[in-house]
Amino acid sequence: MIAQLTTSERRQSAIILLVLGMAGLAMAALGRSDPLGVHGLLVILFSVGLSYFVLSSFYEPEPETDRLGLYYDDPIKVGIVLSMAWAVFGMFIGVWVAAQLAWPDLAFDAAWSSFGRLRPAHTTGVIFGFGGNALIATSFHVVQRTSRARLAGQVSPWFVLLGFNLFCVLAVTGYFMGLTQSKEYAEPEWYADLWLVIVWITYFVLYLRTLARRKEPHIYVANWYYMAFIVVVAILHIVNNVAVPVSLGHAKSYSVWAGVQDAMVQWWYGHNAVAFFLTAGFLAMLYYYLPIRAGRPIFSYRLSILSFWGITFFYMWAGSHHLHYTALPHWVQNLGMTFSVMLLVPSWASAGNALLTLNGAWHKVRDDATLRFITVAVLFYGLSTFEGSFLAIRPVNSLSHYTDWTVGHVHAGALGWVALITFGSFYTLVPTLWKRERMYSAGLVEVHFWLALAGTLVYVFAMWNSGIIQGLMWRTYTDDGTLAYSFIDSLLAMYPYYIARAFGGLLFLLGAIVACYNIWMTVRHVPLSASRRADIPITGLPAGAATPAE
Amino acid sequence: MDLDHDTLVAFSKSWGLFYLIALSIAVLIYTFLPSNRKRFDDAKKNILDKDDTPWRR
Numbered sequence: 001m002i003a004q005l006t007t008s009e010r011r012q013s014a015i016i017l018l019v020l021g022m023a024g025l026a027m028a029a030l031g032r033s034d035p036l037g038v039h040g041l042l043v044i045l046f047s048v049g050l051s052y053f054v055l056s057s058f059y060e061p062e063p064e065t066d067r068l069g070l071y072y073d074d075p076i077k078v079g080i081v082l083s084m085a086w087a088v089f090g091m092f093i094g095v096w097v098a099a100q101l102a103w104p105d106l107a108f109d110a111a112w113s114s115f116g117r118l119r120p121a122h123t124t125g126v127i128f129g130f131g132g133n134a135l136i137a138t139s140f141h142v143v144q145r146t147s148r149a150r151l152a153g154q155v156s157p158w159f160v161l162l163g164f165n166l167f168c169v170l171a172v173t174g175y176f177m178g179l180t181q182s183k184e185y186a187e188p189e190w191y192a193d194l195w196l197v198i199v200w201i202t203y204f205v206l207y208l209r210t211l212a213r214r215k216e217p218h219i220y221v222a223n224w225y226y227m228a229f230i231v232v233v234a235i236l237h238i239v240n241n242v243a244v245p246v247s248l249g250h251a252k253s254y255s256v257w258a259g260v261q262d263a264m265v266q267w268w269y270g271h272n273a274v275a276f277f278l279t280a281g282f283l284a285m286l287y288y289y290l291p292i293r294a295g296r297p298i299f300s301y302r303l304s305i306l307s308f309w310g311i312t313f314f315y316m317w318a319g320s321h322h323l324h325y326t327a328l329p330h331w332v333q334n335l336g337m338t339f340s341v342m343l344l345v346p347s348w349a350s351a352g353n354a355l356l357t358l359n360g361a362w363h364k365v366r367d368d369a370t371l372r373f374i375t376v377a378v379l380f381y382g383l384s385t386f387e388g389s390f391l392a393i394r395p396v397n398s399l400s401h402y403t404d405w406t407v408g409h410v411h412a413g414a415l416g417w418v419a420l421i422t423f424g425s426f427y428t429l430v431p432t433l434w435k436r437e438r439m440y441s442a443g444l445v446e447v448h449f450w451l452a453l454a455g456t457l458v459y460v461f462a463m464w465n466s467g468i469i470q471g472l473m474w475r476t477y478t479d480d481g482t483l484a485y486s487f488i489d490s491l492l493a494m495y496p497y498y499i500a501r502a503f504g505g506l507l508f509l510l511g512a513i514v515a516c517y518n519i520w521m522t523v524r525h526v527p528l529s530a531s532r533r534a535d536i537p538i539t540g541l542p543a544g545a546a547t548p549a550e
Numbered sequence: 551m552d553l554d555h556d557t558l559v560a561f562s563k564s565w566g567l568f569y570l571i572a573l574s575i576a577v578l579i580y581t582f583l584p585s586n587r588k589r590f591d592d593a594k595k596n597i598l599d600k601d602d603t604p605w606r607r
Contacts, residue, residue, distance in 0.1 A: 071604055146597055150604045215605040218593040291597060301594040302581045309577040313570065331559065432602075 001074050002057035004067060009154045013054045016159065021047035027191065030249035035177045036191065039170055039251070046166055071144045073433055075157040079137025080426060080433070082165055083130055084516050087419075090125025091509040097122050098505050102498040112176040120175045120187045126414065127185065127278065129168045134422045135281040136161055136203070139226045141429060142288045143207060146223060147214030156206045163199035167192055179251055183266050185273050186240050190253040193241040200234050221304045225284035228312055232276040240269035260327045267322035275315035278413065282421050283311075283350055286378065289425040290354055293371045294364060299356035303349055310346025314339050321392035324401065333394065340392030347385035354378040369445040373424030376453060380416025384409060399475070404497070405467025408460050415456040415508055423448065423515060430519050437529035440521035444514055451511035458504030466497035 002010060021044055028040025097118040100106045107114050144151055151157050171188040174180070180187040188196075207230055211219060243253040257265045291298050298304055320328060320336030355378060358365060365375050387409050391400050400406060427445055431438055439445055473493065476484040580586065 069603060071602070144604065145602075148605045216593065216596060218589045220593050220597055288597065295598070297594045297598060301590040305581045305590075306577065309573070313573060331563075 001078070002054055003060050004063050004072075004074060005154055006062055007058075010054055010058050012155050013158070014051065014058070016155070017047045017051045017054065021051070031251065032249065034249060034251055035174065035179050036249065036251040038177065039174065039191070042170065042173060043166070046169070050162065068150060070150070072151040072154070072157065073141075075151075075161050076137045076140045076429075077433055079133050079140065079161050080430065080519070082161070083133035083137060083422075084426075084512070084519060086125055086129025086133060086168070087512045088509070088516060090122055090127075090130050091505065091512055093118055093122040093125055095502055095505045095509050098498065098502040102495060102502055111178065117175045117178065120180060121172045123185065124168060124171045124175070124187065126419075127273075128171065129165075131278065131282075131418055131422070132164060132168070133161070134285075134426070135226075135229065135277075136164060138285050138289075138425055138429065139207065139229075139281070141433070142220075142222050142284060143210050143226065146220035146288065147211055147216060149210055149213035149215060151206065152209035152213055153206050156202055160199055160203040160206060163195070163202070167196045167199065170195070174251070181241070181243065181253065181255065183240060183255070184270050186237070186266070186269060189251050190241070190243050190245045191251070193237065193243075197234070197238060200230070200237065204230050204234060220288070221298075221301065221308060222284040222288040224308050225280045225287065228308075229276050229281035229284070232272060232280070232312075236269045236272050236276070240265055260323075263323055263326065264320065264328060264332070268319040271319035271322060272315060274413070275311070275318070278418050279315075280311065282418050285421050285425045286350070286354055286374065286381075289421075289428045290357060290374050290378075293368070293374060293424070293428045294358055294361045296357055296361055299353050299359070303353045307346040307349035307353065310349065311343070314343045314346060318343060318392065321397065324394045324397045337392050337394055341389050344385060344389040347389075348382060351378050351382035351385070369442065369449040370424055370427040370439075372449055373420050373427065373452075376449075377417050377420035377424060380412055380420065380456070384413040384417055387412065399471040400467060403467040403470040403474075404463045404494070405471065408463025408467055411456070411463065412460045415452070415459060419508070419512075420452060420456075423452065423511075426515070426519070430522055431526075431529075434523050435528050436522055436526040438522075438526065440518050440526050444518040448511045448514045448518070451507050451514065455504045455507030455509075455511060458507065459501050460504075462497040462500035462504060466494045466501075469493055469497075 002013075005013065024040045024043030024045075024047060026040070027043060028037050031037030031040050096106065097115060100115050100118070111117070140151060140157060167188070170192040174188060174192070179189050181189060186193075207227065211223060211227075241255075242257070243255045245251075245253040255262055287298060287304060317339035318336050320332045321340045322336075324333050324337070326333075355375075358371075358375060361371075365371050390396055391405070391409060400409075427439055430436070470490050470493075473485040473490040474483075474487075478484050
């Protein structure tokens with residue numbers, strides 16, 4: 001990997017790592033025994049560990065200039081590996097935390113393993129660790145292929161990828177120490193947030209510079225979605241995390257927002273994190289990997305443009321549906337509700353566009369588990385966007401809010417849509433990227449597919465049942481006008497569903513482990529494909545042996 | 551003029567509506583402009599090309 005960098009680029013990496021290490025040292029010195037100090041040590045370790053990689057190959061010969069005539073795939077490969085590692089970690093924590101709800105003793109009486117700390121470790125692990133790395137890796141792949149241009153940087157892709165992972169590590173270790181801003185999906189404290197801003201702006205600039213190098217006159221729609229993801233996440237992250245630390249030597253900070261404004265900013269952030277982190281970026285995967293895998297162009301390109309702008313502009317206003325029946329002004333609640341319902345149109349336009357692309361290729365869906373991953377992901381996308389619009393309607397929300405129905409809805413989206421489209425994309429991407437003919441085992445892809453689907457269905461049905469039962473029990477009155485059930489009654493009624501949910505999650509986790517094994521064996525043991533062998537730099541073959549670009 | 555809650559509500563309820571309508575019209579024009587047809591068709595098909603090297607050396 002380092003051998004692909006020139007001497008000046010290696011020097012540049014070493015300097016960046018030195019600066020990072022100094023920042024870690026400052027954090028450790030200022031923070032001392034505060035969690036900030038622990039994080040300082042962690043940053044130093046991170047920087048020293050990576051410096052070892054850079055310095056150990058520092059004096060290796062310079063790479064051939066030929067490499068600039070090839071796509072830059074090393075960061076993508078590392079991104080996929082990191083993504084799968086986070087998937088297993090995040091899903092394992094998920095299964096554990098789900099099991100704690102059924103069997104609370106599984107917290108083992110320790111502070112770090114209590115529900116309140118494991119739960120954000122699960123959400124951060126799967127959303128940012130698994131999803132975020134998958135988005136970064138696939139965006140690097142899609143932007144290069146659709147622009148027919150190499151990434152506009154040698155060091156910056158690594159900075160983005162590894163910097164983002166440092167953020168995730170700071171986040172998760174912080175939770176275990178009890179650090180949180182108490183903002184959902186924005187739990188990490190101020191210094192981690194500042195770091196993410198630097199990483200994210202680098203990402204944005206890298207993406208724009210690569211697009212500027214493109215040969216295609218038109219920017220393919222997948223890139224629009226990735227751009228929306230990058231730009232909007234930057235805006236959301238900055239606005240929601242404006243906070244003042246207690247002191248520079250202290251990890252704790254206080255948000256500048258207060259009261260209902262704070263709630264509105266948080267859920268404007270929270271819902272758009274769903275929209276632009278968990279939807280836009282993954283729609284980008286859909287618009288690229290679905291046509292590639294099915295071998296058919298997207299059904300309607302115009303429809304994809306219309307749904308892009310629909311999704312972008314409607315989602316921005318939907319966040320307030322998280323705050324029905326609160327102190328938030330009624331008209332703002334109405335606004336969020338209306339836009340949420342309208343969102344169904346562009347969402348279903350995207351889902352319909354994807355399904356119509358498959359029209360005429362249904363035999364491939366039957367035979368190819370990878371394409372089936374993508375297809376079922378589209379179905380779950382259609383299902384959960386419908387459910388989302390429905391739950392955003394105020395009277396429906398009065399039944400569903402605070403119940404497991406919300407949890408079921410999120411997981412229909414996160415497991416059924418986000419994770420399945422990611423696995424489908426990875427199974428398409430891995431053989432291409434490592435120049436293999438195929439995945440190591442088509443049978444294991446099949447096994448993974450059924451584990452993932454069964455896990456998702458078990459999970460979602462369990463949560464639908466328990467959510468609706470909870471909602472009904474909480475609003476049932478006796479003839480005397482008092483509540484018929486106590487909270488504990490509803491908790492006891494949840495017991496079988498909580499076991500089912502942990503079991504569904506376990507199936508899903510097993511599927512992810514099977515995927516890791518399959519990807520590992522593909523990289524290690526599947527022979528290089530003849531047609532793709534030509535443009536591999538390490539074999540020393542001249543890059544010109546590949547088919548000429550045009 | 552005071553920039554209070556009601557002012558902002560009035561602004562968002564009027565101009566907020568107008569700019570969203572203007573945007574949708576702009577997007578519709580862009581999408582269906584006949585001169586864009588070829589570029590969209592090319593974009594749709596070109597991603598399926600098999601070659602796997604960037605154009606710039």
